[in-house]
Amino acid sequence: MLKTQDCGSLRSKDIGQKVRLAGWVRFYRDHGGVRFYDLADSFGITQVVYDPEAYQSDVDVVGMGNVLNNIGREYVISIMGKVRERVPGTEDERNPTGKVEVLIEQVRVHNASKPLPFEIAEQKNSMLPGEDLRIKYRYLDLRRAEMVSNLRFRHRVLSTARKYLDGIGFIEVETPTLTRSSQEGARDFLIPSRIQPGTFYALPQSPQLYKQMLMVGGVEKYFQVARCYRDEDSRSDRQPEFTQLDMEMSFVDMEDIYRTIEGLYSQIWKDALGKELKIPFPRISLDDAISKYGTDAPDIRFGLELVEVTDIVSCATYDIFQKILQKKGVIIAINLRSDIVKEKMLDANVGRKEVDRLIEWAKAQGMGGLTWMRMTEEGLSSNIVKYFSKDVLDRLAERMGARKGDLLLFMAGPKHQTLKAAGQLRLKLGRDNGLLEGKDHQFVWVVDWPMFQADPITGKVTSAHHPFVHPAGGDFDENGDLLKVMSDSYDLVLDGSEIGSGSLRNHDPNVQRKVFRVLGMSEEKMEQAFDFFLEALEFGAPPHGGIGMGMDRFCAMLLGCESIRDVIAFPKNKKFQSLVDGSPTKVEQAKLDELQLMTLAEEDEEN
RNA sequence: GCCCUGGUAGUGUAGCGGCCUAUCAUGAAGCCCUGUCGAGGCUUCGACUCGGGUUCAAAUCCCGACCAGGGCGCCA
Numbered sequence: 001m002l003k004t005q006d007c008g009s010l011r012s013k014d015i016g017q018k019v020r021l022a023g024w025v026r027f028y029r030d031h032g033g034v035r036f037y038d039l040a041d042s043f044g045i046t047q048v049v050y051d052p053e054a055y056q057s058d059v060d061v062v063g064m065g066n067v068l069n070n071i072g073r074e075y076v077i078s079i080m081g082k083v084r085e086r087v088p089g090t091e092d093e094r095n096p097t098g099k100v101e102v103l104i105e106q107v108r109v110h111n112a113s114k115p116l117p118f119e120i121a122e123q124k125n126s127m128l129p130g131e132d133l134r135i136k137y138r139y140l141d142l143r144r145a146e147m148v149s150n151l152r153f154r155h156r157v158l159s160t161a162r163k164y165l166d167g168i169g170f171i172e173v174e175t176p177t178l179t180r181s182s183q184e185g186a187r188d189f190l191i192p193s194r195i196q197p198g199t200f201y202a203l204p205q206s207p208q209l210y211k212q213m214l215m216v217g218g219v220e221k222y223f224q225v226a227r228c229y230r231d232e233d234s235r236s237d238r239q240p241e242f243t244q245l246d247m248e249m250s251f252v253d254m255e256d257i258y259r260t261i262e263g264l265y266s267q268i269w270k271d272a273l274g275k276e277l278k279i280p281f282p283r284i285s286l287d288d289a290i291s292k293y294g295t296d297a298p299d300i301r302f303g304l305e306l307v308e309v310t311d312i313v314s315c316a317t318y319d320i321f322q323k324i325l326q327k328k329g330v331i332i333a334i335n336l337r338s339d340i341v342k343e344k345m346l347d348a349n350v351g352r353k354e355v356d357r358l359i360e361w362a363k364a365q366g367m368g369g370l371t372w373m374r375m376t377e378e379g380l381s382s383n384i385v386k387y388f389s390k391d392v393l394d395r396l397a398e399r400m401g402a403r404k405g406d407l408l409l410f411m412a413g414p415k416h417q418t419l420k421a422a423g424q425l426r427l428k429l430g431r432d433n434g435l436l437e438g439k440d441h442q443f444v445w446v447v448d449w450p451m452f453q454a455d456p457i458t459g460k461v462t463s464a465h466h467p468f469v470h471p472a473g474g475d476f477d478e479n480g481d482l483l484k485v486m487s488d489s490y491d492l493v494l495d496g497s498e499i500g501s502g503s504l505r506n507h508d509p510n511v512q513r514k515v516f517r518v519l520g521m522s523e524e525k526m527e528q529a530f531d532f533f534l535e536a537l538e539f540g541a542p543p544h545g546g547i548g549m550g551m552d553r554f555c556a557m558l559l560g561c562e563s564i565r566d567v568i569a570f571p572k573n574k575k576f577q578s579l580v581d582g583s584p585t586k587v588e589q590a591k592l593d594e595l596q597l598m599t600l601a602e603e604d605e606e607n
Numbered sequence: 608g609c610c611c612u613g614g615u616a617g618u619g620u621a622g623c624g625g626c627c628u629a630u631c632a633u634g635a636a637g638c639c640c641u642g643u644c645g646a647g648g649c650u651u652c653g654a655c656u657c658g659g660g661u662u663c664a665a666a667u668c669c670c671g672a673c674c675a676g677g678g679c680g681c682c683a
Contacts, residue, residue, distance in 0.1 A: 033641035
């Protein structure tokens with residue numbers, strides 16, 4: 001080894017020891033005689049010193065000085081030397097190794113470094129460059145302490161999961177990444193076959209069918225840290241390739257799955273965060289989530305719940321509301337209570353200026369606007385109360401629990417859009433007023449999902465989750481009201497983000513066929529797309545269910561990262577390019593020929 | 608496909624019609640300095656994304672392109 005210990009380990013007790021250290025020269029300070037070098041590796045930083053007056057005669061002081069003279073930042077060196085106490089008064093309290101330093105007796109330069117494209121030292125966070133540069137030079141970005149610790153945290157989470165699941169009888173099984181393309185779901189990434197030209201594999205969107213077939217195979221308790229691929233447009237919390245902690249188990253009901261997952265996260269909390277996690281997680285029905293929080297992934301850590309007031313204001317003559325009501329729209333209200341606002345604003349009330357800002361914000365969300373009323377001594381007041389009778393105002397105030405100083409905000413429009421926008425407004429008000437400050441993370445199970453939903457545009461019946469979900473009660477009437485059929489599925493939500501989704505699955509091939517049928521799939525198409533899977537179910541498939549949980553987002557949330565890119569070693573940018581290696585790229589014509597492929601993309605002019 | 612925001616030395620920024628042969632910091636190169644720790648001092652180097660337009664005058668205003676990010680659609 002080039003090092004006897006890492007750069008974060010030396011303490012006062014090590015004084016007098018001869019040690020070898022290796023790492024990168026993060027900073028150096030040359031005082032004309034004595035020189036200080038901050039030698040860094042991913043475990044810490046140790047100050048090593050060239051001190052001409054301190055050396056014995058057997059040390060080549062001049063030669064070593066010449067070598068050290070030529071090194072720069074991020075040069076890779078190893079040193080041998082003696083740990084010594086720092087001169088009293090010059091200890092560095094901020095660094096765990098700050099009480100000692102190493103007097104360099106031998107130095108070896110292993111590699112030089114070009115001048116850096118950006119600062120690596122973590123103290124210079126305010127000077128972090130644009131993210132594209134950080135990703136292009138990811139290998140430098142990763143040297144930053146924050147990035148190293150992100151990767152370590154992610155490792156801790158996954159290794160805890162592995163240990164925990166192993167301990168309760170799960171086994172990790174790998175499933176293929178060259179798989180069959182399916183018509184369902186997101187767009188596939190396709191891989192052309194050379195052996196059978198004209199045919200394609202797809203990268204898996206999830207190991208769904210494989211893990212179900214593992215259950216048929218009697219694996220019973222399966223998990224996998226699975227890379228999944230979906231070719232849909234990116235968001236800050238979405239990458240084309242992402243990692244799921246994927247699980248499936250046989251002979252279980254939903255309660256068993258909830259308990260397993262709660263136990264898993266409780267262990268992760270202990271090992272990765274050093275905290276106790278409160279279990280079991282609360283549960284909320286999908287209907288409640290939508291009506292109270294305007295989303296299927298509610299953040300339940302603060303109030304400001306949505307209240308529908310459509311019935312009350314339908315009696316008012318207010319033109320804007322009336323027009324929306326005629327189109328079967330809804331009116332959703334939020335009570336921004338004055339005691340919530342008080343902390344942040346100087347005034348006990350949100351001023352008119354603030355309300356105007358909210359109105360602008362609502363318009364940017366695609367809403368027509370935003371209506372407000374303020375609760376005063378004399379009751380509700382605003383520019384529009386003249387359109388509302390006293391009775392309507394009283395009933396509004398009562399339903400909203402409005403007290404003096406409270407501000408009621410109303411959004412009106414088509415149901416789906418309005419609930420969604422009101423949910424966004426709730427989150428914004430929560431953030432703006434610091435309602436999340438100091439709050440612990442909060443899981444919630446979103447339960448009671450329907451099997452099917454109608455496409456808002458075509459009216460076509462689609463799966464609410466995916467086609468393999470088990471209907472509540474095990475079966476359903478395909479001629480009944482499909483939209484009323486409930487399913488045995490659940491989402492796991494953390495702080496307002498969906499981080500997992502799962503269900504019991506159809507183990508009965510007849511029920512599975514029925515689901516495909518009501519989704520509009522013909523017998524031929526069923527056979528063509530899922531013959532292998534349906535056949536697997538015919539050979540004694542056990543009852544089973546599971547969940548897949550996104551680990552990128554989960555880690556990013558626990559670390560407070562703004563983007564999941566900060567917990568991924570080599571992420572892609574918004575256009576799915578990998579800036580560090582420049583992929584995707586064109587390939588040589590010969591490679592296309594071999595695959596018998598032709599591109600229709602326009603050639604660049606330079607070619 | 609659509610919408611929004613942004614693009615100034617290697618990096619982070621200031622400037623937002625004339626005070627601009629463009630500010631400050633950091634960096635790089637060189638010199639000085641024996642206890643610093645984001646060392647310090649001095650000197651030097653280095654930039655307005657591109658193309659049109661408006662104007663006596665454009666980094667600054669307008670239009671378009673490109674690039675980046677955020678969002679909508681999409682993500683069973």
